[in-house]
Amino acid sequence: MASRVIGRLPVVYYPQTGKLEVENAGEFVEKQIYQRLDELAHGQPMHITLTVEPVNKARSTAQNSLMWALLTIMADHYNGGRTGGVTPEDCYLEMLEKYGAKVDYLEVPADALDILRGCYRLVHLVEILDNNRCTVKCTQGSSTFTTQEIKNMIDGIFDRLAEMGVSDPLVTAYWQEWSEP
Template identity: 65%
Template sequence: MGRKSIVGRLPVVYDPARRGFAVENSAEFVKTQICQKLDELAHGKPLRLTVTFEPERKGRSINQNRMMWALLTIMADAYNAGRAGGIQPEDCYIEMLEEYGLEYDFLELPVAAVPILRNAYRLVHIVELLDNDRCTVKASMGSSSFSTAQMTAFIDGIFDRLAEIGVNDPNVTAYWQEWQEVPK
């Protein structure tokens, strides 16, 4: 087992009144899986572990992700004014992310390693080809690393951009009404 190997993540609730931790009912399955992994690692002997506690971070929801891509598709269609080809929803995604201050990691690596890097990062763009089959890339996790609050602000920004460019699409109106009903 490596130095930073994580066996699993078990959601718990800390109760300050009794100064104790309780495994959430919904996490019992995860607890069973973690115990099975620990049994395999222990080989029948006591196993020393380090437990780390960190506050739960709610990531973006599947519904937020669907809403984002539906709106970005409408945005691309508006930019293309009904013509085939041209701007893709992914182009609008990158434009909006950059407007919202998305941070990139700039990395130098062999050109042959770019496909491997794409498995670790959502967005990978080659910035410059260098000597010796190397390149500089800018890479980012994109919105997949956003919390629900960050994703809410991002989607609000997409609605704002659609209004700015004059999109008058009944689907956008329906999405806006649906979006206003979602608890934030």
């Protein structure tokens, strides 16, 4: 049976007192949750499961834009300014693996690629095999990263560009803007 979430209530845990407190913005949500529980319970005791999970701030669109701009510069540098060869997506996959994204390598029928693309954010063909099969590298990508995880990855991209000897004024400008408090 599929799980049915009745609501998500934002709370703050205070370890000094061992208490939970509903956030100000969560008071309306709390009332809605109680109303929904009353409707479902029909006046009888109702067994429920409460799930507690930390709040993770998702990556920002500005972080995402910067990441792709840097990956494009990285790919251009790998290619020596020529078209073709290493793509920004190739650089993205490399950095994803280094900075914690879960990557699955799968051997599948070539006809299954469209199905995989519906399940994974990124499906990269690694090798074409016999009998209409192929090896693919699949990941959910950085869309599941928190702001801190994507920050670590962007810092790593800047580090990689420096290791590669990239001396692009645009990278310098990006770095100065990125490292401002």
